[in-house]
Amino acid sequence: MATVNLADARRIIEAAEARAAEIGQPMNIAVVDAGGNLVAHVRMDGAWMxxxxxxxxxxxxxxxFDIATQDLGANSQPGxxxxxxxASNHGRVMIFAGGIPLRRGGEVVGAVGVSGGTGExxxxxAEAGAGAL
Amino acid sequence: MATVNLADARRIIEAAEARAAEIGQPMNIAVVDAGGNLVAHVRMDGAWMxxxxxxxxxxxxxxxFDIATQDLGANSQPGxxxxxxxASNHGRVMIFAGGIPLRRGGEVVGAVGVSGGTGExxxxxAEAGAGAL
Amino acid sequence: MATVNLADARRIIEAAEARAAEIGQPMNIAVVDAGGNLVAHVRMDGAWMxxxxxxxxxxxxxxxFDIATQDLGANSQPGxxxxxxxASNHGRVMIFAGGIPLRRGGEVVGAVGVSGGTGExxxxxAEAGAGAL
Amino acid sequence: MATVNLADARRIIEAAEARAAEIGQPMNIAVVDAGGNLVAHVRMDGAWMxxxxxxxxxxxxxxxFDIATQDLGANSQPGxxxxxxxASNHGRVMIFAGGIPLRRGGEVVGAVGVSGGTGExxxxxAEAGAGAL
Structure with a gap:
């Protein structure tokens, strides 16, 4: 199973933090591996708990689901x-922007999740983070 | 991290209770500190369990999220x-009116939550409570 | 159903707080009614979250269970x-000292729970609180 | 309420990782702030999910509870x-070695938690991490 490791996660988080600083909005940033399990998380000072x-x-x-949460959200509105x-998976399914699968050669090797500002x-x-893989 | 203490919470609850009595609707009133942990709670006689x-x-x-639940709710409707x-945070996120952050000098030092009547x-x-900080 | 009300709960909490201050240990103090539902709670400044x-x-x-948690605990040890x-009741059953039923004329009308120090x-x-009913 | 920030958490994690590498055991390392909320977490490559x-x-x-989990554990054995x-706090209470409060001038400003090897x-x-505060 191809997967991100801690060094990847740190590089992704660093890039995401830099972008968050650039837009002036403190964020929570998390990276999971190919098994969906947490590799690393940071809460920037002042970000929502x-x-x-x-x-x-x-x-x-x-x-x-190997999909951006923004795209899953579009498919999860009423109707x-x-x-x-x-309501599934014990409250783990997030259906609004900020989650992006991490791909290497077409294969999903993990994902990054960001929360702390507007959806945009x-x-x-999250895109800045994913771009650093 | 500045935070409310028990004396603050009691003053807030007292003001909220007075307003609840004024409008004739028994309420549950709760105050959390800057860490989000409960400081005090009362259920007025006859308020919903x-x-x-x-x-x-x-x-x-x-x-x-440093926001009134009413405002969070407006951002959490379908679409x-x-x-x-x-669905996040194990069912702790409430997205209808009655929760208000408590601020001191611009900093959020806790929050008050009220439930027992209509949203209005x-x-x-809750506003009466927050006003007593 | 005979039950404590908010005035009772406040009197119980006041007596418990006075005893906690006397022994110099900040406490969390809670009172539930005859239905087992929370009536009031306070966390004294410095008490464990x-x-x-x-x-x-x-x-x-x-x-x-209409029993002191200390007594339930004695019956809940291995063997x-x-x-x-x-393990029952979704983690609500506490089996160590600090919970006491509140009785009026032999009938259980609620209970007080205290946590924040040693079992003793x-x-x-909790006893000081119960004594104020 | 004095609290650790992200820079503190990173320094603590770095020291803990160095010690984990020294003993050849990959670990999960987490730091919470004074409110008990997560500031940062890393899972070293190969550590248990x-x-x-x-x-x-x-x-x-x-x-x-402002206590090392090892010490809480000693008080939480049968009898x-x-x-x-x-059983309390929705399964969040860990009663074996690896959690240590972080203190500054006698005040608890957060805590570090480590899991991935034997209790020892x-x-x-965790001690190496706490020492870096």
């Missing part, structure tokens, strides 16, 4: 095909 | 940026 | 008749 | 005063 759980679970969700999926802010920080 | 958990978690949510956030009633009682 | 849940659940346990009961300290503070 | 939760909750427990405490290994790595 309620976002610890959300960042970890956005990462988990992105690996669990859409996955509406209600957020979370997304741009 | 299902609102014990809700009052505590409205307070927790307001501190966890909005935080839709699905209520919960909100006015 | 992990004891919020424990104080509430000691009170709940004492009402749920005893109730061993394993702490929790017990004496 | 079941220890993610344990490391975070050892840290939480040490702050929740001891806190036997059964591990977890303890020495």
């Amino acid at each position: 309620g976002s610890v759980d959300i960042s970890v679970n956005k990462a988990w969700t992105s690996r669990a 859409q095909q996955f509406y209600g999926i957020h 802010q979370d997304q741009t920080v | 299902g609102s014990v958990d809700i009052s505590v978690n409205k307070a927790w949510t307001s501190r966890a 909005q940026q935080f839709y699905g956030i209520h 009633q919960d909100q006015t009682v | 992990g004891s919020v849940d424990i104080s509430v659940n000691k009170a709940w346990t004492s009402r749920a 005893q008749q109730f061993y394993g009961i702490h 300290q929790d017990q004496t503070v | 079941g220890s993610v939760d344990i490391s975070v909750n050892k840290a939480w427990t040490s702050r929740a 001891q005063q806190f036997y059964g405490i591990h 290994q977890d303890q020495t790595v």
Whole structure:
């Protein structure tokens, strides 16, 4: 199973932090491996404490379904095909922007999850993180 | 990290109770500190028992995200940026009116949560409580 | 159903706080009604935050089984008749000292739960509270 | 309420990792702040995935009760005063070695939790972390 390791996770987090600093919004940033298990997490000073759980679970969700949480969210609104999926998996499924699968050669090797700002802010920080893989 | 103490919590609860009595609706009222941990809670005689958990978690949510639960709720409706956030944090995220962050000099030092009536009633009682900080 | 009300709970908490101050140990103190539902809780300044849940659940346990948690504990050690009961009720059953049923004319009308010190300290503070009913 | 920040947490984790490398045992290492909320976590390559939760909750427990989990454990064995405490707080209370409160000038400002080896290994790595505060 190809997977990210701690060195990868740190590089991803560093890039995400840099982007968060750039936009002036402190964030929670989490990276999970190919098994969906947490590799590393940081809460930047001043970031919301309620976002610890959300960042970890956005990462988990992105690996669990190999999809960005933003895209899963679009399919999980009332009337859409996955509406209600957020009630599954004991509250781990996050359906709003900020979670992105990490790919190497087409294969998903983990995911990054970001929480602490608007959906748009979370997304741009997660993208910066994913770009550092 | 500046935080409320028990004397603050009691003053806040007293003011909230007075407002609840004024509008004739018994309430659950809870105060958490800067770490999101419960400092004090009261259930007024006749208030709903299902609102014990809700009052505590409205307070927790307001501190966890430094936002009134009413405002978080507006961002968490279907199609909005935080839709699905209520599935996170093991069921602690409340997205309807009644939770308000407590601020001192711009810094969030805790939060108050009220539950037991309509959204409008919960909100006015929480505001009365927050005003007593 | 005869039950304590908020005025009773406050009187009980006041007496328990006075005893806690006397022995110099800050405590969490909770009172539940005849239905086992929380009426009031306080965390004295400096009391353990992990004891919020424990104080509430000691009170709940004492009402749920109409027994002091200390006595339930004696029956719940390995080899005893109730061993394993702490796994029931979703983690609400506390089997160490500090929870006491509140009785009026022989009838259990609620319970008090105290957590924040040694078993002996929790017990004496709970007794002081129960004595104020 | 004085508390650790992310820079503190990183320094603590770095020292703990160095010690883990020295004894040749990969570990999960977590740091919580004064409010008991997670600041940072790392899982070293090869460390147990079941220890993610344990490391975070050892840290939480040490702050929740201002005590090393090893010492809490000694008081939580069958027949001891806190036997059964591990059933409280929704499964967050860890009662074996590896969690240590972080103190500054006598005040608890957070805690470190380590999981991934024997109790003795977890303890020495946690101590190395705590020493870096």
